[in-house]
Amino acid sequence: ETGVTQTPRHLVMGMTNKKSLKCEQHLGHNAMYWYKQSAKKPLELMFVYSLEERVENNSVPSRFSPECPNSSHLFLHLHTLQPEDSALYLCASSQDLGGSYGYTFGSGTRLTVV
């Protein structure tokens, strides 16, 4: 596989559930990102990892918990979410933190919280 792969593509979860989103990149990149995009809204940067170390956390509620076990994998653990958390969650990677060559995005996970 090449590029950035996200699973699952779609997820419906109740407010009391716990689930995880997975992202895997096969590009040898050193930085990975989680973005949230609500319907017809711009991208919101959630978390940034560089060389497996979290370097940015943009005031994201604690019900979202990221994990980066190695430079190729990134997870977003979800628990006790709210309906307003329903959105498209996008993972991206880049060769370096500054994005000199741009970012490559996965296809996203479309999350619905019921």
Place this chain on the structure above:
Amino acid sequence: RKEVEQDPGPFNVPEGATVAFNCTYSNSASQSFFWYRQDCRKEPKLLMSVYSSGNEDGRFTAQLNRASQYISLLIRDSKLSDSATYLCVVNSRPGNTPLVFGKGTRLSVIA
């Protein structure tokens, strides 16, 4: 000035028209500039990088104006398939920091 600012549109143009988008950025030291395209309910995809000398890819031309701190995207001979949201992306913060994405300009090409 906002870090990265775009006219949200929408721009509604007929097929075959030429359309141009501008994007302003706040950090005069910015070095990396890109245009991304995002289709409805899909992920953003890199359309083109923007170089100091300007660059062209088929019907698409991107230019950088450092003096006025803006980049532009020109689309010639618009196709229906060009309908999308176009995102301006800049390394607008100092140091080795994440890229800043604009809110996007929506384009609708009409038959």
